[in-house]
Amino acid sequence: MNFHELHHGDRPLVLPNAWDFASGAALVKAGFPAIGTTSLGVAAAAGKTDAAGDTREETLALARVLSRLPVPVTVDIEGGFSTRVADVAELVTELASCGIAGINLEDGRSDGTLAPLDHQTTVIAAVKRAAPQVFLNARTDTFWLGDPDRDETLRRARAFAEAGADGVFVPGIVDDADIRAVLDAADVPLNVLFMPGKTEYSRMDRLGVHRLSTGSQLFRKALQATVTAALGVAGGDGDQPAPSYGDVQELVRP
Template sequence: MSFHDLHHGDRPLLLPNAWDFASGAALVKAGFPAIGTTSLGVAAAAGKTDAAGDTRDETIALASVLARLPVPVTVDIEGGFSARSTDVAELVTELASFGIAGINLEDGRADGTLAPLDHQTAVIAAVKQAAPHMFLNARTDTFWLGDPDRDETLRRAGAYAAAGADGIFVPGIVDDADIRAVLDVADLPLNVLFMPGKTEYERLARLGVHRVSTGSLLFRKALQAAVSAALGVTGDDRDHPALSYGDVQELVRG
């Protein structure tokens, strides 16, 4: 089954996000039909902060080995690692040459702003022209950065669909009404980020969401488990607290 087809099953595609080959291979062995990457995990493993736009080399290197996996792989390329649409298109073409099935392309920027809409639609169009078979998951950070903005979300979702995107990703969206509104306007597979206690899989399935991503959750849980296991060697059974996205960013900065 193709990566595109996996977005049109009876249940939402649960897409776990890996940060290295071993984590990806373990998830495949567990039976997941496709694998994504987490930009936080890739950046933090390299000693860099996420969303800073400087993990292009690490992202390409990881993609080249994850392409060996026997399932479709989609790669988080943040904002494309360049402000030039031609550069982003060339990057995606290189990923496609490895056999990568999809990409995540976001409009959020490191300074907390959103890329201008006309710029982002131009990038999407350039990528689809260069790599038409690549599943382009167009992420908008209208709910992730600052106050949730449904109107801007709908405007961008519609524009990204018109520019050629294959799917829409709105991390941070939670409410039923907001999710239904995006499903209605974009007419594309909708990707929602799993957030414990906020975006339950079964509820998202009932709403008609097509894809549920784990984002950085698995990476952060792995860090927590590693620390707890190390403490446990000496009989220290303290529960190491779960790490938030911000906690990992601070670890790297520190």
């Protein structure tokens, strides 16, 4: 089953997010039919902060090795690592040539603002012209940055779908009414971020969500397990909490 078809099954596609080849290969061995990447994990592994737009080479390098996996791979390219439309289209073309099946392309910017809608739809259209076979998951940060904005979410979801996006991703959306509104607004698969206690699989399945991503959670859990194991060897406290997104950003911040 190809990556597009995996979004139209009887139940939501669970997409775990890897940060290196070993994590990706382990997830494939566990039976997951597709693998994504986590931009936080990729950046932090390189000693960089996430969403700063400077991990293009690390993202490409990881994509090349993950393409060896026997399942579809989708790559988080943040905002495309450039404000130039041609640069983003060129990047996705290069990813497609490596055998990458999908990308996440977000409208959130490092300064906490959203990219202008007309710019974002222009980028989406250009990417789809350059690499039509790649599943473009258009992420909007209308719920992720600041106060949730349902009206703007619906406006962007419709516009992204009309521009050619194959799916829409709204991280941070949790309420039934909001999720149903997005499902009704855009006739493309909806991706929701898994948030413990807020977006459980059974409820997302009941609502009709098409894809549930783990985001940076697996990477952060791996850091937790690493520190816990090391402290256990030294006779220390073996019950360490998982670092938050912000905690990881602070670990690698210059």
